Amino acid sequence: MKNRRQVNPTLALVLASLFLFTVMLTGTAGAKPLTAEGIHNALAKYRGESLTITSWGGSYQDAQRKAYYEPFSHKFGIKIIEDSPADNSKIMAMVKANNVTWDVVDAGSYKCDNLGEEGYLEELDFTIIDNRDLLDGFWSKWHVATIAWSELLGYRTDVFSGANVPTHCTDIWNVEKFPGRRSLRDNPIFNIPLALLADGMGVHEIYPLTEAKIQRAFNKLDEIKPHINVWWTQGAQPPQLLTDKEVVMATGWNGRISTLKKDGVPVDVVFPGSQLVGDSWIVPKGAKKKELSMLFIAWASLPENNWELSTMIDYGPVNKKSFKRLTDETLANMPISKVEQSIICDFSWWAHNYSDMVERWREWKLQ
Amino acid sequence: MAPQQLEKEEHSPAERPFARQLARLERWEKLTYLAFVMPALLLLAVLFVFPIIKFLLISVFDPTFTLDNFVRAFTRPVYLRIFWKTFEISLMTTLGALFLGYPVAYLFANVPPRVRNILLPLVLFPFWTNILVRMYAWMALLGHNGVINQLLVNGNLIGEPLPLLFNRFSVLVGMIHFMLPYMILTLYSVMSGIPNELMQAAASLGSPPWKRFYRIYLPLSMPGVGAGCLLVFILAIAFFVTPALLGSIRETMISQVIEREISEAFNWGFGAALSLILIVITTTLYVIYNRVMSIEKIHGE
Amino acid sequence: MSSYAAGHSQWEKIKLLVFYLFCSFVFIFLIMPNFIVVPISFSGARFLQFPPKSFSWQWYLNYFNQGEWVRATIVSFEVAILVTFCATLLGSLAAYGLVRGRFGGKAVINSFIISPMVTPILVTAVAIYKIFSDLRLTGTIAGFVLAHTIMALPYVVIVMTANLRGIDIEMEQSARNLGASRLTMLRRILFPLALPGMISSALFAFLISFDELLIAMFISSPTVSTLPKKLWDGIRTEINPTIAAVSTLLILISVVVLVAAGLVRRHFEKQTK
Numbered sequence: 006m007k008n009r010r011q012v013n014p015t016l017a018l019v020l021a022s023l024f025l026f027t028v029m030l031t032g033t034a035g036a037k038p039l040t041a042e043g044i045h046n047a048l049a050k051y052r053g054e055s056l057t058i059t060s061w062g063g064s065y066q067d068a069q070r071k072a073y074y075e076p077f078s079h080k081f082g083i084k085i086i087e088d089s090p091a092d093n094s095k096i097m098a099m100v101k102a103n104n105v106t107w108d109v110v111d112a113g114s115y116k117c118d119n120l121g122e123e124g125y126l127e128e129l130d131f132t133i134i135d136n137r138d139l140l141d142g143f144w145s146k147w148h149v150a151t152i153a154w155s156e157l158l159g160y161r162t163d164v165f166s167g168a169n170v171p172t173h174c175t176d177i178w179n180v181e182k183f184p185g186r187r188s189l190r191d192n193p194i195f196n197i198p199l200a201l202l203a204d205g206m207g208v209h210e211i212y213p214l215t216e217a218k219i220q221r222a223f224n225k226l227d228e229i230k231p232h233i234n235v236w237w238t239q240g241a242q243p244p245q246l247l248t249d250k251e252v253v254m255a256t257g258w259n260g261r262i263s264t265l266k267k268d269g270v271p272v273d274v275v276f277p278g279s280q281l282v283g284d285s286w287i288v289p290k291g292a293k294k295k296e297l298s299m300l301f302i303a304w305a306s307l308p309e310n311n312w313e314l315s316t317m318i319d320y321g322p323v324n325k326k327s328f329k330r331l332t333d334e335t336l337a338n339m340p341i342s343k344v345e346q347s348i349i350c351d352f353s354w355w356a357h358n359y360s361d362m363v364e365r366w367r368e369w370k371l372q
Numbered sequence: 373m374a375p376q377q378l379e380k381e382e383h384s385p386a387e388r389p390f391a392r393q394l395a396r397l398e399r400w401e402k403l404t405y406l407a408f409v410m411p412a413l414l415l416l417a418v419l420f421v422f423p424i425i426k427f428l429l430i431s432v433f434d435p436t437f438t439l440d441n442f443v444r445a446f447t448r449p450v451y452l453r454i455f456w457k458t459f460e461i462s463l464m465t466t467l468g469a470l471f472l473g474y475p476v477a478y479l480f481a482n483v484p485p486r487v488r489n490i491l492l493p494l495v496l497f498p499f500w501t502n503i504l505v506r507m508y509a510w511m512a513l514l515g516h517n518g519v520i521n522q523l524l525v526n527g528n529l530i531g532e533p534l535p536l537l538f539n540r541f542s543v544l545v546g547m548i549h550f551m552l553p554y555m556i557l558t559l560y561s562v563m564s565g566i567p568n569e570l571m572q573a574a575a576s577l578g579s580p581p582w583k584r585f586y587r588i589y590l591p592l593s594m595p596g597v598g599a600g601c602l603l604v605f606i607l608a609i610a611f612f613v614t615p616a617l618l619g620s621i622r623e624t625m626i627s628q629v630i631e632r633e634i635s636e637a638f639n640w641g642f643g644a645a646l647s648l649i650l651i652v653i654t655t656t657l658y659v660i661y662n663r664v665m666s667i668e669k670i671h672g673e
Numbered sequence: 674m675s676s677y678a679a680g681h682s683q684w685e686k687i688k689l690l691v692f693y694l695f696c697s698f699v700f701i702f703l704i705m706p707n708f709i710v711v712p713i714s715f716s717g718a719r720f721l722q723f724p725p726k727s728f729s730w731q732w733y734l735n736y737f738n739q740g741e742w743v744r745a746t747i748v749s750f751e752v753a754i755l756v757t758f759c760a761t762l763l764g765s766l767a768a769y770g771l772v773r774g775r776f777g778g779k780a781v782i783n784s785f786i787i788s789p790m791v792t793p794i795l796v797t798a799v800a801i802y803k804i805f806s807d808l809r810l811t812g813t814i815a816g817f818v819l820a821h822t823i824m825a826l827p828y829v830v831i832v833m834t835a836n837l838r839g840i841d842i843e844m845e846q847s848a849r850n851l852g853a854s855r856l857t858m859l860r861r862i863l864f865p866l867a868l869p870g871m872i873s874s875a876l877f878a879f880l881i882s883f884d885e886l887l888i889a890m891f892i893s894s895p896t897v898s899t900l901p902k903k904l905w906d907g908i909r910t911e912i913n914p915t916i917a918a919v920s921t922l923l924i925l926i927s928v929v930v931l932v933a934a935g936l937v938r939r940h941f942e943k944q945t946k
Contacts, residue, residue, distance in 0.1 A: 038488035057895070059661050063907015075594045088895045089906055095891055098799050104806035106894070119638060186516060191621060240909040245508070248720055251515050251537070261910050268719050269569045360637040367629065370621040402686070404855070405774025411783060412767035412826055416785050420823050423800035424792055432928055454864065472699045474943040479696050493931050497704045499880040499922040502904050505916050508713075509706030512723040519709075519723075552703060558832050565839045565866070581685075592839070599835035630793045647796045654786045654791035662783055665838065 007066070038135040039194060044303050048081045051297050055084040058097070060111040061343045062089035065260075065318065069111070072313035073305050082199040085295070093120065095288050100125045105291040108298045114143065114150055115194065115281040118356035121147030127288040127295060134303040140341075144347060148285035149313075151300055155340035155347065156195040157279035159243060162271040164253045174278030177205035177254050178229050185253035188246055189229075191236040193366040195256060195280050198348045200225040200323040202278050212351035223369055238371070247272050259340055263319040277346040283323065298338070315339065426638075429649050434641030441645035451646070458625045461543065462608035463614070467547040467659065470597065471557040477559035477596070479548070483567065495553050504521050507617045514542050543619040547608055556599040556609065562596030596667060602661050606654050626650060707924060714917035723914050732918035742903060742915070749900040752814060753882040756821040760878035763822070764797025767869055769863075771830070772837040773845075791826035794887045797824070802891040812894030821882035827870060828881060829874040836870030 039047060058074065061065045065090060074085040091110045097120075099105045112120070120126050126147050136144045143150035158174040164185060165171060171179075177187055177199075189196055198211045200222035211218075232256030235252055238245055244265050261277070265272050286302045288295065304310060308326035315322050315331055320339035322328065328336065336342045355362075383568060431441050445451050476495070480488055496599065498506065513519050514536035521533035574584045612627035626646060633643035717727030725819075725847055736742045767786060771779065789797060801820055802811065810816030840863070846859040886901040893902055904916045 033418050059905065061909045062905075063910050063913060065907065065910050086895050090633060090890070090909070092890065093638070094795065094799060095802070097640075098802045098891065099637065099806075102803045102806035106811075116636075118531065122636060144375045191616075241907075241912045242617075245511075245721060245912060248722065249511065249515060258910070265720070270720075351908070360639055363632060363637045364448075364450075367454075367624070369447070371450055371453055371624065374711040404775050405770040406776055407736065408766045408770030409774070413782060413785060414829070415763065415819070416823060416826065417786065419801070419804060419819060420789055420797075421785055423804040424796065426803070427796060427800040444804050472702070475692060476699050479692075489931070489935050491700070493928060494700050494704055494925065496876070496880070497924060498708055499884060500927055501706055501710055501920040502885070502901065502916050503886075504908070504912060505710050505713075505920050506706050507725075508721050508912060509709035512709045513705065537922070549702065549706070554828075557873040557876060558835065561832055561870040562835050562839055564869040565836065567885060575704060581688075595838050599831050603831055606787075610791075610793060627793050627795075633794050634795055634799070644796070646765040647793045650793060651788070651791050654785070658783060658787050659780050660789070662780070665835075 012087070015371070032324065036231050038131055038137075039133050039303060040135075040305055041309070044133070044300055044307070045081075046298050047302070049084070049298075051300070052082040052145075054297065056108050056110075056294055056297050056301060057086045057088060057106060058109045058339060059088040059091045059107045061091055064264075068314055068317040072317065073310070076310070076313075077304060078303065096120065097125055098144055100290050101289065105289045105293065107289055107291045108289050108294045110289060110302055111151060111284050114147070114148060114285040114349060115269050115352045115355040115359070117148035117285050117287050117357065118145055118353050120252070121145075121286065122356070123292055127290050127292060127298075129288065130299045131300070132295075133299040134306060135173065137307070138308065139306065140323050140325065143283050143323050144285075145278055145353065148287045149306055150283035150285045150323040152306060152314060153281055153283045153323050153341055154320045155192075155259040155276065155279040155343075156256060157259050157340075158254060158275040159247055159257050159272050160254045160275070161247060161250060162273050169274075171254065171275050172277065173202075174199060174256070174275055176275070177256070178203045178225075180229075182234050183254060186234040186251065188235040188237055188243060188252045188255035189233050190256055191238050191366075191370070193362045194282075194350075194359075196226060197222040197362070198350075199278065200255070208278070208346065208348045211348050213354050214351075220363075222272075223365075226369070244272075260318045260320050263338060276343040278348070279340065279343070279346075280348040280350050281340055281344065282350045283352075397665070405419060413606045418481070428644050428651075430641050431644035431648055432641075438641075441642045442649075444642060445645050445649060451626075454624055454626050454629055455649075458622070458627075459611055461547070461623065461625065462605050463539075464544055465547045465551060465608045466601050468544060470601060472548065473552055473555035473559060473600065474593075477556050477563055479494055479558045480556070481563035496554050497551055503550075506549070507614070510542060510546055510549075511537060511616060519584045538618065538620050540619070540623060543615050543623045546614040546618045547611060550611075550614065551604045551607060555604050558603055559593065559596040560599040562599070563593050566592045598661060598665055602658065606658070608648065610656060643654070707920075711921050711924075713914060714921045716914060716917075718914075719723065721917070732915045733922075735915050736918050736922070741898070742900075742919070745900045745903040746919075748814070748817075748882055748897060751819040751901065752821060753812075754878045755818045756825055756870070756882040758881045759822045759873055760816065760825035760829050760882075761875045764826050764874060764878075765833050765867065767826070768833030768837055769831045772834050786830050787827040789823050794882045798887045798891040801888060802917050805892055809853055812897045814897065816892050817889070817899070820888050821885055822878075824885060824888070825878035825881045827871050828877045832874045832877065833870050834865055835869065836908050840866050 036320075060178075061320055066087065068194060070087070073323075074087065077083065078085050081276075086172040093108075093112065093114055093116060096105035096107070096110060099107065100263065116124070121128070128146050129149060134149060136149060140151065140153060143153065150180075155287065158171060158177055160171055160183075167182060169182070171177070171183055176183055177189070195255060201211055201218055202208065204225045205357055206218075214222075234256075235242075235246060237255070237257075240261065243255040243347060246252045246255055246260045247257075247262065248270050249272055259274055259276075262272055262274050263372075266274075286305065288298045292298055306324055308322075308324045308330070311322040311324040312330040314320060316335060319338045322331075330339065331339070340347065382667075432438065434441060480491065483491075501509070511518065515521065516537070517535050518537070520536065524530045525533055551646060570588055570592075571584055573583075574588055579587075609625075610627050612631055615623045615625045616628055627650075629648050631644050633639045633646070690920055706942055713721055713723055713733055715728050715730070716722050716725030717729035717731065720726065769780065771786075780909050801823075805811045805820070810819065842864055845858055845867070848862050850857070853861070884901055885899070886905060889899040889902040890905070893899060900919065904913075904919065
């Protein structure tokens with residue numbers, strides 16, 4: 006009679022909080038990233054503003070311009086200011102100087118986690134960016150890959166042809182069957198896994214690298230060291246070396262060597278045994294246009310946008326849904342189509358161990 | 373007795389203000405010369421030395437005080453080896469540039485101006501060619517299928533192409549080629565001050581050519597030789613593009629290591645430590661050079 | 674006696690011939706890479722190829738069509754000319770003070786002055802970037818001029834000190850004793866004597882600024898950028914043959930300028946006669 010109609014205040018409070026809490030929980034947990042439409046709507050309020058994107062210049066950036074920057078600019082009325090090259094030390098200097106002039110940067114994927122954990126990057130906002138369809142391992146809270154490409158073996162087809170062609174990247178070890186001048190990169194990131202493959206390991210057993218494996222790799226590298234004539238440092242070198250026939254076999258990056266093929270130079274690439282790596286979008290810490298950067302990255306990662314670059318250079322999309330948009334012919338040249346035969350680079354392992362490995366590599370090469 | 377009298381005379385009241393005036397003039401003179409140095413010094417101090425010291429402090433404050441970076445640089449043999457290699461290559465470059473450059477500078481100093489004005493641009497040609505293109509040009513010249521090897525093989529002078537590229541030879545060629553203009557211009561600027569009459573006078577006195585050169589010209593050109601060698605040596609130590617593109621892994625130089633540590637391995641502390649060591653060594657060389665040059669001048673007088 | 678003289682002069686002639694041959698070899702060595710670069714700039718291929726298999730103006734067209742190449746060239750020249758004046762002036766003055774002056778702490782001052790030369794360039798770039806950011810000098814012509822002047826100063830000082838050491842102080846002292854003011858003495862006595870050194874220094878300063886890459890990479894902005902930085906663009910994937918065209922153009926310009934300067938000088942010499 007007394008409190009039949011009155012609600013117990015304490016109980017009400019508890020129930021209400023529980024209700025709100027549950028709503029919040031399900032709300033954020035189920036917070037789906039923005040859909041394409043959501044992204045478009047969010048970008049509407051940025052019309053007339055500008056965004057600074059930094060990449061690597063040259064033909065790569067030209068292709069990015071056609072595939073991303075111009076369409077984005079056109080569609081949303083946002084000016085893209087381009088800069089290059091995307092140097093890591095400049096990012097660090099910018100952040101330290103509190104003068105971050107770059108909003109989005111295209112960086113090698115294996116550096117991103119390292120940069121992020123040292124405090125130089127903004128964490129990516131996955132309530133805006135949809136990462137669900139991206140290749141595993143090709144994104145983290147610090148970066149989202151924009152392209153997947155391969156470090157692989159290139160060779161001259163006028164020297165090795167017919168039945169006697171290299172079929173696996175480890176064939177570079179085979180000096181009897183494939184004699185001639187060769188070149189490897191002056192960097193451990195592909196050489197260590199490749200050496201392990203040459204020593205009999207399977208592509209899936211490579212990562213994570215252990216001390217025993219590293220030692221085994223260096224031992225295998227000792228075998229080939231005397232036969233290497235050139236140790237290249239810049240990405241532009243292997244295609245140039247092959248073009249000039251300065252070497253007949255060289256490891257390099259697939260995109261540029263494939264372009265040579267299209268230009269009529271007698272070279273070809275070998276995918277089995279290659280390592281799949283990527284370039285990622287990152288946002289430096291303190292970037293002035295943080296939300297706009299996230300929106301751009303989200304837009305560029307949508308399946309309908311993530312494929313166009315691949316028609317210009319043989320770099321693969323990272324959004325699994327984009328593959329459907331590529332013709333079979335284009336796909337055949339994509340690193341992505343050869344995934345089972347490739348080593349998938351463990352970016353986070355390299356992020357944590359790069360510094361030590363660089364020193365060990367330095368010591369090894371001067372023995 | 374006598375010395376004391378002399379002292380008293382020096383400090384007689386009539387002479388004291390003069391001594392003071394002299395001292396003031398001397399101080400004024402000193403200050404004027406110092407004033408000449410000031411603008412450059414200020415610019416460097418504010419915009420360079422101060423920021424560099426801040427950066428170099430990272431070597432010991434990484435982030436808290438630590439000497440690990442220096443311990444690492446000195447105890448791991450690979451770095452000592454790289455430092456040694458760097459000095460070796462720099463020294464060879466310097467001597468090569470001197471050997472090739474001295475005669476050319478001598479030529480410049482002793483030909484009529486019209487000839488000189490035609491030849492001088494040739495010395496500057498390397499500068500107009502960007503370093504990347506120059507590297508490619510050396511590759512095209514020295515490569516396995518390069519111009520030189522093709523000429524030699526097709527002309528039946530040799531059977532197998534010579535290994536002219538991606539080794540110590542090509543690194544030295546690339547570096548000396550870059551440094552020659554610096555060496556030649558520095559030498560020339562001093563040699564042009566050596567009057568022709570001196571050599572002619574010596575000749576008329578019956579001195580043979582080699583003696584004339586050895587005893588008169590060479591010593592007078594020494595400031596130029598010293599400056600040129602110092603310049604080239606210090607420049608050479610800092611190189612990293614040429615050895616990276618033209619050399620083998622055995623030609624790794626310290627600047628390549630510093631560059632990698634800072635921009636790839638993100639070890640700014642270690643990079644700073646190596647830089648500091650490099651700076652100390654080269655600055656010491658410069659200080660010694662200045663001492664030697666000043667002493668020589670005094671002795672020369 | 675005459676046979677000795679004849680034999681003597683033959684030996685002299687041989688030595689002279691060897692000397693000229695040696696110098697010619699050095700000159701050829703200096704310009705050899707250009708023999709490669711010029712043909713490449715006319716190549717029809719999309720990559721560096723020597724010898725080129727086809728002829729094309731494409732790289733020159735590429736240079737003139739893309740506004741940013743021409744802009745970068747103009748910025749490079751602008752900065753280099755300003756740097757030449759500043760560095761030669763400041764450096765020559767400093768060298769004069771160091772050589773003639775007698776004050777303590779010279780070792781320290783000397784170390785300060787050559788510090789830009791002995792510091793690894795990447796370290797310089799990072800350090801300068803920080804302070805330029807604070808002073809809002811990044812992406813400005815003034816910033817470039819200051820940074821490059823700093824880089825060029827050590828060279829100027831080293832060359833000028835070597836030069837000035839060779840000039841007798843007595844000439845200056847006698848001029849002063851004869852009543853000339855310091856300024857007059859500098860202008861009429863020292864300057865003409867130091868001119869060869871100043872020309873060398875000026876050339877160094879110009880070329881150091883013009884060719885400078887790393888600092889440019891750090892302090893340039895998308896709108897204010899120099900030629901070397903533009904030339905390194907894309908190095909990760911390819912070497913753009915436009916750089917061969919640029920190099921050829923630069924050589925052409927320098928030859929034209931020098932010929933013009935020579936003609937002007939001769940014209941004036943004729944007039945004063």
